[in-house]
Structure formats: C-alpha cells, structure tokens
Amino acid sequence: MMDLPCLQWQDHVAQKWIGLNPEFKEKFISMEEIDDVFKCALSLTTQADADFMQSISAASSVQKDSDQAAECRQKGNSCFKIRDYSAAALHYSQGICLAPQSSEQLSLCYANRSAALYHLQLYQECLDDVDRALKNGYPSHLSHKLQDRRTACLKDLPVGAKAGEEDGNPARGSHSGPGRVKAPSVQICPEAAVSSSVDKGRHLVAVDRIAAGEVILRERPYSCVLLAGVQEVKGKHGGAGRDVFGTESRRCHWCLAETLCPVPCGACSYSRYCSTGCQWDAWEEHHRWECPLGADLTVTGAMLQLALRVALKAGIENVQMARGPIGDGQNESESNSSGSNPCQSSSSDPYRSVFHLLHHVGQHSPTLRFLCAVTVATVCLRLSETGPPPASWTLTRRPAGGSVEEEGDAAWSPEPWLLGSTVLRHMLQLRCNTQAIVALQDAGAANSSVQSSREIRVASALFPTLSLLNHSCRPNTSLAFSTGIRAAPCGSETSADCSRASVAEDQRSARGVTVTVRAAKVIAPAQEILHCYGPHSSRMVTRERQRLLHEQYFFLCQCEACSLQEEEEEEEEEECKEQRPSSGGTPQGSALLCSKCQGSLKRSRDDGGSGFSCSLPSCGHRMSAPEVRNELQEIRLTLERAVELLEREKPGEALKLLERTRRQSGLILAETHPLQGELADATARAYATMGAWNDAASQLEKSVAAIGLQYGEDSIELAQQLFKLAQLRFNGAARGPALSVIPKVRRLLCLHLGPHCPELQELKAMEDCLRG
Structure with a gap:
C-alpha cells in the first residue's frame, strides 16, 4: 500500500476537501487528466498550507545541534564502557550527523568512533575517522591519543591495504565527484524477451527453455527511498535497556548498504552514506534539493519522496520528450495487471518506461487524489521558497554573446506546474508499481546463543523492467534483493578465479540496490514469466487474494491458481478462513x-x-x-x-x-x-x-513437514527451515542427519538465491567440518 502523509497533514487536507464548493468538488471528481488534477489542487494551495506543513514538521527537525551531538557522544561512551562497541559506534555516528561542520564536538565524536571501530577491528575505517577528527579541530593536547591509535591501526592493517581516505563533502561546495563507472541498469537473459498483447500489455515471456534457478533478470532501480525507523539493533545488555536504532541510522541513504560509520550530509543531520562516493551520487541526483526541505519530507510520506526523486532524476527534457508523441508507429495498449509500461522500453531511455506506467487516476478515490495533489502542490511551493529550481528542471539558455547562465540565476521554466504534475503522476503510479525492498533483521537478545530473524521492509523502489512482470498467485519466479555491491552479470555468477583486485574495483565502481529474478521452476518456451505481488496461493484463499489485488492494483486476478482453486474453494472457503492463523494462513x-x-x-x-x-x-x-x-x-x-x-x-x-x-x-x-x-x-x-x-531438531522436523505441505517442496520457506535444521543437527554433533539434510538445503538455496549466497558458504563450512 501507499505510504501516505502523516495523520495531521491528512486531517488538514481533509478539512480543505470538506470545505470545497459542491460544484467545484464535482468538477474535481470528473477530471481525468493528471495536469488538470494538479492545476486544480495548485489553485487551492496557499502559503498557509506551506506554513502548516512546516509547523508540523518542526518536531522532526534535521538541523545540526551541538548539544544533541554531545548527548549522543555520552550515550556512546556508556556503551563503550561495557564493551558494546557496535552500539557505541552507532551513537557516535548519530553525534557526527548532529554536530555542526568543523566544530569541536564533531572532532570529538569522530575520535571516539575511531576507538570503537578499532576494537571492532575495522582498521581502515578507524584510520579514516582519526584523519577526520584531526581535520575538524581535535584538541591539540589530546592529539597524541589519536597518533597512538593510528600507529596501532597501521600495525594491524592488512598488507597492501591503502591507508587514508580523501574526505570530500559535496554539501560543502565540492563539484568534482569520484567519477565512478555506472553499472548497467538492467540485464535480461537471452532466453527471455519482452512481448505485448491487448489483454496483458507488455510482459516478459520465455523464448527458449529457462532452467530452474537460472537468472532471468537483474535490475537496478530507477530510484529508491530508504524507510525510516523499521530496524533495531540490540546491545549486549538486551532487554529493557537495549539500544534501538532505526534503519536511517544503520544503512546508507543511497545504496542501502549497512554501515557502522556513515559519512554525514554537511547541511542536515538526517541523511548519511556509507562512503563519500554514495554521498556525492545522492547529492547530485536529489539531495541538494531535498536537503533544504528538511523535515517537510517526513510529513509527506515515502511515496511522495520517491516520486519527487524520480522527477528530479528525469529532468524537464526527458519529461517533455515522454509527454510528446510515442513515435515509431507504436500505440499505447492496455497495460498488464500491474499497470506496467505499454510503450517501448529501452535501457538507454528508462524514464520513458517509467513515465508511461499506468497511473489509474480515475480509479483512485477522489479524496486520495485530492490528498496527493494538494500534498505535491504544497511541497512544490516549499521547494520554490528554498531557492532556484533544480538544474535538471531548468531549460539551458545562452544569452547572445554570453555564456550559459549559472544555476543560481535560473528561473522556473517553462511552467512552474510541470514539475508538480510530473511528481503527482509518479505518486499515483507508485501505488501499483513500487517494490518493497526487504531484508532480514536479527531478533532477540544480542548475547543469546540462538539468533532469530524476521523479514522487514527497508526501502521502496521503482524497477521499470520488473514492473513488466504480471502477477500470479503461484509464480514461476523467485525474487532476491542485494544492497551495496553490484551483482554478477545476468546468466552468470562471479567467476571463482576472479582476482581480488577486480572484485574490489567492482565494489568501488558499482554500489547500489539490485533485484535478481530467478526461475523457480522450469519455464517452457512461449510461457509467460510471472511473479507474485504479495497475495500468494499458499497463504490465503482465492477470494481474499482477489480482493486485496483489486483494492491495490485494480484488476481481478484470474491466474492459473485462482482459476483452479476458485470452484473448489466456494464451499470450503469459510472453513479455511476459520482455520488459518491471523498472519494469513493457507487452504493447503x-x-x-x-x-x-x-x-x-x-x-x-x-x-x-x-x-x-x-x-x-x-x-x-x-x-x-x-x-x-x-x-x-x-x-x-x-x-x-x-x-x-x-x-x-x-x-x-x-x-x-x-x-x-x-x-x-x-x-x-x-x-x-x-x-x-x-x-x-x-x-x-x-x-x-x-x-x-x-531436542530442538526433533521439534523443527515437525515444523519442516508443515512448511513443506503449506508452501511446497521447492519453496524458499522450506529452504529456510531446512537451513535451521542443518544448523541444529551440526550443533548437536548428529553427523549423519546433518549430512543428509545439507544437500536438500543446498539445492533449494541455489534455486532461489544463487550459488554464492552467504548461507551456502556456511553450509560448506559445516559439511567440511563434519567430513573432516
């Protein structure tokens, strides 16, 4: 579902809707064009709306604050004393983000974090923080401590590792980025191709046999946004005294990689990155315009922020080209069930694919359309107050006999409403086309001998090619997300003899989020490639799935699973509802x-x-x-x-x-x-x-039987349970049972996650130990 604005703002817009003249309200309801909807909302948006948005966002201020930075440093010191160095590093990092640039408080936080990183054996990161502390005015009478730490780090640093890092900060006016090579945004295997039909729109089909486990698609998102406050890290002391850090504290705001030592934005206390390279990329693409809006974007919700990023990245020239005739003899046809692009897609012009995703403006409720439109209009008003328009939204003009005008002298052109209309278009599209990026989060006490985990949503992203895949309640694909490092090319995995140097170069040159789509079963030629939008046949009955899909995606699902189950479930559906657990359940x-x-x-x-x-x-x-x-x-x-x-x-x-x-x-x-x-x-x-x-293994075997029956013998859910069973058998020194279950786990993990996932490395280590 959409991540809507906060309740205070929703109530504010609801009052505007209630107060509309009935005739004006009917006129708004009848509008079918995005431009008309936005212009109407813009005419109703006033300075009072912008002031109200600013007032309710004041509680989420992202201003630098030395006093708050000092409090975070003290919390870090408390964790450091009990040797909880990970929690200490996160507290120091929060202090670094809050401390004003070139302040003594900033240097103290960097110095303290370097100590925590040293104890975590992150020697290069420790050296970087030592340098940053000295550059930001660390007290001279204490500098000998940093020099001693530097000496210890250099002694322990692996041979050949490069010491030191150039500390560039684009927020302080740097205009020379790292110049990294961009990885291809999408890779489709040769056995798959894009097809089109009136009833399905554009979709992916197999042109040749695709083996189970083969990579069909790898894609980086056109844009993504990190979701705040959904992840916690528990200190060693656990329980009520645990330290809790949101996702925004744990992950890079550009590539989503986890990090204990983020690089802060120089202007706000919220945004942070795993490296200066990611910081630069985010600054150039969207953050230089988001940053002045400060906490306002916390009021508007993740979908508007993602829509704004898509529009900022596209720029006015791409938008104007996409708004023009489709060309090349193509016609817009009915989209597939997800509302994906009916127009020609090209890796060289991904925005054209994004722009023509169906927005379903006529199917969203009038109140939701009004909420989205007024919110976008208010954000655009706030954006215009912060300064000149984004460079990507300024048509370059060259005066006679002069040079191209500077960004600071630019005016909003050609029409100020065009950016807002584009953002609104994408905001409505995203309800049907956004993809939740999920990750496993540790649960339970940090010092427990048994670690449990749960799946959490860490970000929302827009993948243009993935949006071509139609839905099935029983799909023939499996999706996996990676963050931080680019995945191997489609149809292959990283070569075992790849040199460490080239792998390191790949890691430096192509950080980012990647979705990998694998065949979960053999896909025959001409068969459509399908994935599940959420409601799965193993978790809920047909009518419930169809209801949820229609509410969010505006189509009645008639996939193979629905067609086969609908008749037999008509009599049994109520029984299944009574039996299934509150988390979803299954008829099987x-x-x-x-x-x-x-x-x-x-x-x-x-x-x-x-x-x-x-x-x-x-x-x-x-x-x-x-x-x-x-x-x-x-x-x-x-x-x-x-x-x-x-x-x-x-x-x-x-x-x-x-x-x-x-x-x-x-x-x-x-x-x-x-x-x-x-x-x-x-x-x-x-x-x-x-x-x-x-005893634990004996109980888990019962769970494995239930999971296999519910989700299927080739499911990722069964793979996860069998992996836990292998761990239990290994810990219990049950050599025979452990060795018998490992091949089953290996097959399923390779099928869904590929041959180089971390779990397979752990299985290999267990197997070597048992056989040795």
Whole structure:
C-alpha cells in the first residue's frame, strides 16, 4: 500500500476537501487528466498550507545541534564502557550527523568512533575517522591519543591495504565527484524477451527453455527511498535497556548498504552514506534539493519522496520528450495487471518506461487524489521558497554573446506546474508499481546463543523492467534483493578465479540496490514469466487474494491458481478462513480434528455451513463456528505469549507454555496445520536456547513437514527451515542427519538465491567440518 502523509497533514487536507464548493468538488471528481488534477489542487494551495506543513514538521527537525551531538557522544561512551562497541559506534555516528561542520564536538565524536571501530577491528575505517577528527579541530593536547591509535591501526592493517581516505563533502561546495563507472541498469537473459498483447500489455515471456534457478533478470532501480525507523539493533545488555536504532541510522541513504560509520550530509543531520562516493551520487541526483526541505519530507510520506526523486532524476527534457508523441508507429495498449509500461522500453531511455506506467487516476478515490495533489502542490511551493529550481528542471539558455547562465540565476521554466504534475503522476503510479525492498533483521537478545530473524521492509523502489512482470498467485519466479555491491552479470555468477583486485574495483565502481529474478521452476518456451505481488496461493484463499489485488492494483486476478482453486474453494472457503492463523494462513495442509474421536472435522452441510461436524458417521460430534474460532484464537494468543518469553530470554517458561499448548492443540489441529508448524518452530527455538540441540531438531522436523505441505517442496520457506535444521543437527554433533539434510538445503538455496549466497558458504563450512 501507499505510504501516505502523516495523520495531521491528512486531517488538514481533509478539512480543505470538506470545505470545497459542491460544484467545484464535482468538477474535481470528473477530471481525468493528471495536469488538470494538479492545476486544480495548485489553485487551492496557499502559503498557509506551506506554513502548516512546516509547523508540523518542526518536531522532526534535521538541523545540526551541538548539544544533541554531545548527548549522543555520552550515550556512546556508556556503551563503550561495557564493551558494546557496535552500539557505541552507532551513537557516535548519530553525534557526527548532529554536530555542526568543523566544530569541536564533531572532532570529538569522530575520535571516539575511531576507538570503537578499532576494537571492532575495522582498521581502515578507524584510520579514516582519526584523519577526520584531526581535520575538524581535535584538541591539540589530546592529539597524541589519536597518533597512538593510528600507529596501532597501521600495525594491524592488512598488507597492501591503502591507508587514508580523501574526505570530500559535496554539501560543502565540492563539484568534482569520484567519477565512478555506472553499472548497467538492467540485464535480461537471452532466453527471455519482452512481448505485448491487448489483454496483458507488455510482459516478459520465455523464448527458449529457462532452467530452474537460472537468472532471468537483474535490475537496478530507477530510484529508491530508504524507510525510516523499521530496524533495531540490540546491545549486549538486551532487554529493557537495549539500544534501538532505526534503519536511517544503520544503512546508507543511497545504496542501502549497512554501515557502522556513515559519512554525514554537511547541511542536515538526517541523511548519511556509507562512503563519500554514495554521498556525492545522492547529492547530485536529489539531495541538494531535498536537503533544504528538511523535515517537510517526513510529513509527506515515502511515496511522495520517491516520486519527487524520480522527477528530479528525469529532468524537464526527458519529461517533455515522454509527454510528446510515442513515435515509431507504436500505440499505447492496455497495460498488464500491474499497470506496467505499454510503450517501448529501452535501457538507454528508462524514464520513458517509467513515465508511461499506468497511473489509474480515475480509479483512485477522489479524496486520495485530492490528498496527493494538494500534498505535491504544497511541497512544490516549499521547494520554490528554498531557492532556484533544480538544474535538471531548468531549460539551458545562452544569452547572445554570453555564456550559459549559472544555476543560481535560473528561473522556473517553462511552467512552474510541470514539475508538480510530473511528481503527482509518479505518486499515483507508485501505488501499483513500487517494490518493497526487504531484508532480514536479527531478533532477540544480542548475547543469546540462538539468533532469530524476521523479514522487514527497508526501502521502496521503482524497477521499470520488473514492473513488466504480471502477477500470479503461484509464480514461476523467485525474487532476491542485494544492497551495496553490484551483482554478477545476468546468466552468470562471479567467476571463482576472479582476482581480488577486480572484485574490489567492482565494489568501488558499482554500489547500489539490485533485484535478481530467478526461475523457480522450469519455464517452457512461449510461457509467460510471472511473479507474485504479495497475495500468494499458499497463504490465503482465492477470494481474499482477489480482493486485496483489486483494492491495490485494480484488476481481478484470474491466474492459473485462482482459476483452479476458485470452484473448489466456494464451499470450503469459510472453513479455511476459520482455520488459518491471523498472519494469513493457507487452504493447503489445514486440518481440524474432532475433539471427541480425533477424526476429521468438516463444515456441516445440513445447517447452512454455520458449524462443523465430525466426518465419521459413528461419531457425529458437532462444534459451532464460534467455538472453533475461539479455540484457534486461544492457541494463537498463547503462541504469541511464548514468543514474547523467548524474546525476554526466558526459554524455560516459554517451553512449559508451548508444551501445554501443543497438548491442547493436538485435540483440534492435525500435525500438518500451519499453527502446529509455528508451535513446533517456537518449541525448537526454546530447546536450542537451552542448548538441547537434538531436542530442538526433533521439534523443527515437525515444523519442516508443515512448511513443506503449506508452501511446497521447492519453496524458499522450506529452504529456510531446512537451513535451521542443518544448523541444529551440526550443533548437536548428529553427523549423519546433518549430512543428509545439507544437500536438500543446498539445492533449494541455489534455486532461489544463487550459488554464492552467504548461507551456502556456511553450509560448506559445516559439511567440511563434519567430513573432516
């Protein structure tokens, strides 16, 4: 769904909508052109709107502040004293971002962070911070400490590593970027091609057989935006005293790579980067215009910020070309179900693909259109107040006998509304075409012997070619995201004999986000290449999937899974809804048991389907729908309490609760029910935390059976469970069982993540140890 503006701003715009003249409101509702919608909203937007936006964003100020920087440094010192160096480095980094340029507080934060990085054995990063501290006026009477640290770092630095880093900051007026080579934005394997039809629009098909696991597509986004506040890092002390850092503190705001020592923006306290190269790229593309808006963009939501970045990157010339005739004898046709581009796509002109994504302006509700349009208009007003227009939105003019005018002398041209209309277009498009970039986040205490993880959304991105893929509730592809370093070319993996020097050069020259699409099964020639937009046939029933897809993407899904399941689910759908857990559930593998004889419990047909009865005629036991619902809800709530106990490092209490719940659940749930799988997984985690590895493995095997039935024997979900099982068998020194499960895990991980994923390296190390 869209990341809408904050509630205060939504209420403000809602009041404007309520106050509109009925005739004017009807006129707005009838508008079908983006330009008309935006011009209408712009005519209603006043300075009072801009002032209100600025007032509610004041609580999220991004101004530099020496006092706040000092507080962060003190928090870092507290973590440093208990040897929690990672948390200390993050606190010092926050202080670095808050400290004014060339201030003593900035030098002290850099110096303290260098100490934390040294203890983390990040010697090159430590040397960089030593240099930065000295350049920013570190007290001379303390400089001997930094010199001693430099000497220790140089002693421990690997032979051949380059010491020192040029500390360029584009926010301070530098105009000479690192000059890095850009990687290709999209790579499609030779066995796939773009096709077009009236009913499906432009889409990808196989022109030759594509083997399972083969890379079909690698693409870097046209633009992306980091989502704030969705990730936490827990200190060694854990529990209530843990240190929590949002994604904005942990990841580069350009390439999304994780970093403990970000390079700050010189003008604001929010944006930070993993390197001066990423800092420069972001500054040139969008941040030099975002930075003056400060906290205003925190009010507007991620979708507007992403839409603004797309428009800033495109520039007025690309927009005007895209708004003109399509040319080359092409005609706009019906888009595919995702609203993807019906026009000619080209790696040399990716913006044309972006511009012609369907915006569905007539299908969004009038109030949502009004909210988006007024928000964009207000941001454009704020942007015009901060100075001249972005260089990419200024048509270059050369006066007679003179040179091209400087950026600071430029005026908004040709029309001030064009940028806003373009941003609004992209904002509406993104509801159907944005891609959530996900990553695994560690959960539980940092000092626990067992680490759990959960999938979180760290960014939103726009991938023009990925948007060509139509949806299927049972797709034939698997998606994986990488951040920080460019992936290998499409159809190949990094060569084993690739020199370390060339790999290092690749890492320096092509940082960024990449999506990799692999074939999850064999795809025959002429077969369409499909991926899932979220609602999957293994997680929810057909009508629920169709409802969610229609609400967000404005199409009624009739994929193969929906067509096959719709008829058989008409009678069974309500039963599946009662059985599935609150997180989604699945019609496959769900099974209710009769609490009296343990036979199958099916929905009654003779009472209008309002209850359940035992399938065995000799029993005939009945249960009402509310009784079944209450039983399942009680199991779910107990499971959640047990997981909470595990998070609080109380595995013994959690285990007692889980064992009691499993005995009770066995009276109504078959072993293959998804809830039984979740109970077994939590029980395995409790045993593992207590060091009972083999008991944990026995429980996890039950979860593996449920997962395999729910998601399929070739699913990534099963791969993840089997990987945990291999770890448990290895820790329990169960050599035979461990060696038997490793090949299964390897096959599935290669299928979905490729042969060079970190999990396969860990499996190889385990296998070598067991065989050795």
